Structure formats: C-alpha cells, structure tokens
Amino acid sequence: MNSLETKNLTIKFGGHTAVDNVSFTVPEKEFKSIIGPNGAGKTTLFNLLSGQLKPTSGDVLLKGKNVTKYSPTKRTRLGIGRSFQITNVFPNLTVLENVRLAVQSKRGIRYLMHRHKDGFLDIKSEAYRLLELVMLTKKADYLAVNLAHGEKRKLEIAMLLALxxxxxxxxxxxxxxxxxxxxxxxxxxxxxxxxxxxxxxxxEHKMDMIMDLSDSIMVLFNGRLLADDHPSEIMKNEQVQSAYLGGLYDEHTA
Known part of the structure; x- marks a missing residue:
C-alpha cells in the first residue's frame, strides 16, 4: 500500500506555478528523498503535503484517503508529521517537558491542576524512551532554549515521534x-x-546523506517532477545531471 500519494498536484501564486502537475507515490515504510535546486518547489510541496497550503488543483492522498481539504492538525492526527527548516520547539520548557507534552497530546490527556505530572509515569517513561532514541537523555532537564541547534533538531524529531x-x-x-x-x-x-x-x-542537499539513506529519490526542477527512481538510476540520469547534480556537487565541494 502507498502511504502517501499525490495526483497532478499544482499550486500557483499569481502568474507563477510553484508546483506544477506533480504526481508521485511513497510506498509504506519507504525512505524517499526530494532534491532540486533552490526555488524548485521542494518546501512548497511539503507545505501542500502537510496542509499548510491548499493546492490550486490536484489531490493529496493518505493511504488512499483524499486529505486535500484537511487541515494540518487533522492530517497530523491521521499520521503525517512534519518538521520545518526552522526548529519548532517550546524554548522555555525543558527537553523532557517538550516531549512529554507531545505524548500527552497524542493520548488526549489534559494537564490536571490537582495531579502532579509525575503521576503520569507511563507518559514520562515514553518521553524518556524517545529521548533515548534521539540521544538526548543527558539533556532531559535542560531548557530547550539552551540546546545547540543540532540538538533542537533532534528534539523536534522526538516530538514528531511522540505524536x-x-x-x-x-x-x-x-x-x-x-x-x-x-x-x-x-x-x-x-x-x-x-x-x-x-x-x-x-x-536535503547533502548528497552523501541522501545516497546512504534513500530507497528512492525524486527530483524537482522549476516546480516539475524531473525524475523519480532508485538512487543509482538518478545518478545516471543525464537530464538530472545537466539540470542539477553537477551544480550541486560544485556547490558543496567547493
């Protein structure tokens, strides 16, 4: 089954088409990377997938269900979690509290004034498990504002997993x-x-990371889907090389 699918997804801003008739599928439990030069439409596509933007035309499907008109919150409840280029954490809460609140939110448990937070032992245990997964247990009692940038990214991923x-x-x-x-x-x-x-x-722009992790790579260029294939095939694709990869390697190895 496909976890995520788009059909002829398009969004226009005035006379500019930022995502142009893009159709692709992501099979369940696959790792797909999206690459393309700046301005190719990558983040705009993510905004369409997560519900931050509504398409001019086309559809977004989650496990075959059309979610095109669903809000970001409703899509999150159905299983789509999205991180941003800028970290999105609660800076004045501790690392543990950030993840604990995400776990509570998923379980639909509201904070009760007369009940101490340590009463939610299973929630706290789950939060610690996620911090261990992202290698942040030693920073559990730190305020999120005091984390290094990379640590904030790891915390954000833990919060997504908590949902x-x-x-x-x-x-x-x-x-x-x-x-x-x-x-x-x-x-x-x-x-x-x-x-x-x-x-x-x-x-992502780091090609060594993409090649190491991806089951497939999708290439966007000027808002259009240029290629969608196995990493080894993408690397051999002359159209991709001429449009993007050569310039990317020059940019990141200079």
Missing part, C-alpha cells in the same frame, strides 16, 4: 548545522529508518 506519526516529512534537518553536528542527526534518522515502522520523506 505517533506514521509518515515523517523532514525538511532539511541538517540546515544550519555545523559539520560536527551533522553525523548525530544522521544517526538519529538512520535509527528511525532501521526500526522499519515509518515512512520517511526527506528534503
């Missing part, structure tokens, strides 16, 4: 990171993939 999302949309998770921070987030994403219970769609 029990089946589909993770990761928008440039290494954006803004130092070279030293990248291996840690790469290990987290690889661990999630190896658990084998998530469908992951990744926007």
């Amino acid at each position: 029990d999302t089946e589909i993770l949309l990761l928008d440039e998770p290494t954006a803004g990171m130092s070279l030293e921070e990248v291996p840690a987030i790469l290990d987290v994403i690889r661990t999630i993939k190896n658990q084998g219970d998530k469908t992951i769609v990744l926007i």
